[in-house]
Amino acid sequence: AQKITQTQPGMFVQEKEAVTLDCTYDTSDQSYGLFWYKQPSSGEMIFLIYQGSYDEQNATEGRYSLNFQKARKSANLVISASQLGDSAMYFCAMREANTGNQFYFGTGTSLTVIP
Amino acid sequence: DTEVTQTPKHLVMGMTNKKSLKCEQHMGHRAMYWYKQKAKKPPELMFVYSYEKLSINESVPSRFSPECPNSSLLNLHLHALQPEDSALYLCASSQVNAYEQYFGPGTRLTVT
Numbered sequence: 001a002q003k004i005t006q007t008q009p010g011m012f013v014q015e016k017e018a019v020t021l022d023c024t025y026d027t028s029d030q031s032y033g034l035f036w037y038k039q040p041s042s043g044e045m046i047f048l049i050y051q052g053s054y055d056e057q058n059a060t061e062g063r064y065s066l067n068f069q070k071a072r073k074s075a076n077l078v079i080s081a082s083q084l085g086d087s088a089m090y091f092c093a094m095r096e097a098n099t100g101n102q103f104y105f106g107t108g109t110s111l112t113v114i115p
Numbered sequence: 116d117t118e119v120t121q122t123p124k125h126l127v128m129g130m131t132n133k134k135s136l137k138c139e140q141h142m143g144h145r146a147m148y149w150y151k152q153k154a155k156k157p158p159e160l161m162f163v164y165s166y167e168k169l170s171i172n173e174s175v176p177s178r179f180s181p182e183c184p185n186s187s188l189l190n191l192h193l194h195a196l197q198p199e200d201s202a203l204y205l206c207a208s209s210q211v212n213a214y215e216q217y218f219g220p221g222t223r224l225t226v227t
Contacts, residue, residue, distance in 0.1 A: 033214030043203050045218035101146050105157035
């Protein structure tokens, strides 16, 4: 079974609008971390935001927020006030406490911001 | 300093060549990773070093040979590669068993 599922291969958003990128995960561990990375065409994986399984508040970092719904096992990324520079691939990832240093990545969502 | 550096940025090599990719970090991280990434696909884990010892090898062909000479440096030695090995090779580091992982900018490898 897939550990991380991203069901949106491609998304479009108007500049200055908000957009939500979906991510669901599968784990039986109680302790895990969820991440979002941005990968522009240059190739570098840029860390955006982190949510721990025990965190009660949704994580926020500037224009990025993570909508964490533990019971539904979802960790959607919300980007507010989209900018042209937000056009990139976005990967959701998970690390479980019991699997050592293994990270699991979703298949990614390609976001295009339209002027 | 939250930087992971990788050299070279681009590499073109023939199938009979031997080359090496280099990764360096000075964040005091004791876990380092090699990933292979094809276009429009997620990174695929190749190797993990923890405290300079190989802890995960994801059944990678022996034409890829990792080396971790010290806690700051990670190499990937390449020999007799195939054209299908052309990809972006990403290095990353983290504290051992910590959640956050920092990536380098990658090396774009083309095998001719």
